[in-house]
Amino acid sequence: MSMTTQTGWNDRFGASLMRSLTPPKIMLERGRGCRVWDVDGKEYLDFLAGIAVNSLGHAHPAVVEAVTDQASKLMHVSNYFATPPQLELAERLKRITGAGDAGRVYFGNSGAEANEAAFKLARLNKGDGSRTRILALQNSFHGRTMGALALTGKPALREDFEPMIPGVEHIDSTIEALEAAIDDQVAALVLEPIKGEAGVVDLPEGFLAAARALTEQHGALLILDEIQTGVGRTGSWFAFQGHGITPDAITIAKGIAGGFPIGALVTFGWASDLFSAGQHGSTFGGNPLATRVANAVLGEIETTGLVEAARGKGERIRAGIAAIGSPLVDEVRGEGLLVGIGLTRPVAPAINTAALERGLIVNAPNESSIRIAPPLIVSDAEIDEFLVILAQAMEAAA
Template identity: 85%
Template sequence: MSTETQTETWNDRFGASLMRSLTPPKIMLERGQGCRVWDVDGNEYLDFLAGIAVNSLGHAHPALVEAISDQAAKLVHVSNYFATPPQLELAERLKRITGAGEAGRVYFGNSGAEANEAAFKLARLNKGTDGRKTRILALKQGFHGRTMGALALTGKPALQEDFLPMVPGVEHIDSTVAALEESIDDTVAALVIEPIKGEAGVVDLPEGFLLAARRLTEEHGALLILDEIQTGVGRTGNWFAFQGHGFEPDAVTVAKGIAGGFPIGALVTFGWASDLFSAGQHGSTFGGNPLGTRVANAVLAEIERADLVAGAVTKGERIRAGIAGIASPLVEEVRGTGLLIGVGLTGPIGPAVNAAALERGLIINAPNESSLRIAPPLIVSDAEIDEFVSILAQSLAAVAAEQGTATQETSA
């Protein structure tokens, strides 16, 4: 079958069967190995998106494959009426790597959105002794998911407008210390924030913002809930981004890279926040199933064994240096930490650069018109980083040339 026919066949089938809430895919992927994937026509791509910071160990990693196959032959699902060894092991592991310690507690779901729904309920339970704590604060341009509670936390009106009214009680504030000081008082139940705004284009919070958030929430008895779904599991050079700032939150949500591509999410609570939920107040049929928790244990163990958390720092530095070395007039700034990197562009050319990269065999992402997002697997090699820089340079040059041609035609 020809490339054109094969692609058209997949696109036709996608359009005929998938919900229209999904945008048509640019390519149809069939298999992967390490940091590379292949489409149905046999074309090879260097994957520097990792399923949006999900494939921590890349594709088809032996540790992940072995965990899935071995556990599937033993026990896949038992419902939450029963405990299983992988579930308990993962809960204990998450308490250890987050630093939640003995007082910590873990709730398992199946996705980041589900973890944030649990966090939303946790916030509602923090009513205060007089019941005055009814407000939940989140940040403008933050992203926490598309289910209704998570969507209410998401500070993007364009995503909300078709589904109004939102769940009440959520206020979105600017990402400034002044906004924190003005907004947080004794009526606030929780502040929910991403340490780095991933969907906004990998945007760092201002210097001192997280420490101010911790101080003010403690002063007013509010929960500080960190959405580490994209920043967690070693991606920023710590197990979790907050650990690079010297404080502990009251709760953290995790998903994406925790199981390297297998769907699982979790809410981890610290200290007094662990006492807010009581039996029957929340649950999930599939959450914490033995297959998902076994895979997550295997992925986290491999990240630890291979020292990939520390590796994210040096590899991230190499990527940043490589981007800076391109010296493209289209690049305005490089943001982010470790292997979660945002490239700020000089204009609304993100989709064009993204398309040019894909044509040249590189998978990245344009979360908005003026940014690129780069989030390769944690196992990425120096040689693959150098290959990425070369393809990105070619892609930027191609878009710059197109811009120059368009400018000349307009002037003519």
């Protein structure tokens, strides 16, 4: 066992880590599958997966083998050179997104970086020079770097860093608001198919179809932030694929490499011609280690049918939550294995704490929502175990 214990690390964390980070409640040491263990050996069922990141759970053999083998060959060469894993991943993303031959892929290191690239893409859609507006949604989240933060529709996150990059307007998540806001001066509409950080909040029925039609009508880009919804989590490779539309660009990160940092911007059709050489780049982006691991993760997801399985497993979770019959449950939201519980009272932090005490990891993104995003490999038995502990935690918080 590690010499570090749960009683000794708190002060070290507070003395060494930036105060922008909220002090964590436990210190984890290892994981396997859908379970993790803290430094004192206590076991937890992980139904957050690093915030929808650990697609294959912890220490999956495919990930371990890819990291080990590639690290022994080539880890980094900069973007002055191509590598086989980089090209393989770009072609794989073009295939699974449906971007096809006209698609293009830009690699970064995180979701925020992918959204920064998307922001620049929007700026390049100038038209005759009059396209200066970018639309995003209220209560959205796109990251904490300055461009991504400007897109984020949470004023409390932005106010300490004003003035923001100009040109972004946040609108209500209604078709009526979109129709009123969009015109020929809009360069892009940027949105999450499901608002993850808001508590897994679905968009209104028909919103994505209306967004696609209106952006096409006015020559604006439709850019979808699929960082949390992508890579099979919603029961499709990407959430937009379940809504019968094709965007102009999507951003990807989180689950793409099962825990290894990587992000990507994928463009479709005419949007692929907007960037030219030298307009954007990243020293680490698309390095052979990150792209090799992403290929291993996506290959495992594809060959084992985890995308299709996410739909049925998500239905089992949502039905099970409803069957608990807790007066705290107002609604169950989301698609596939991205699930949100809307609560009747602001007790989400108490439920989160009670669950953790009982060996279950979930998330309270706000006081009235619980977010659930287990690894795609989660079993029916683990879902049943989760439901038992969640019921106990809700009863304790009621």
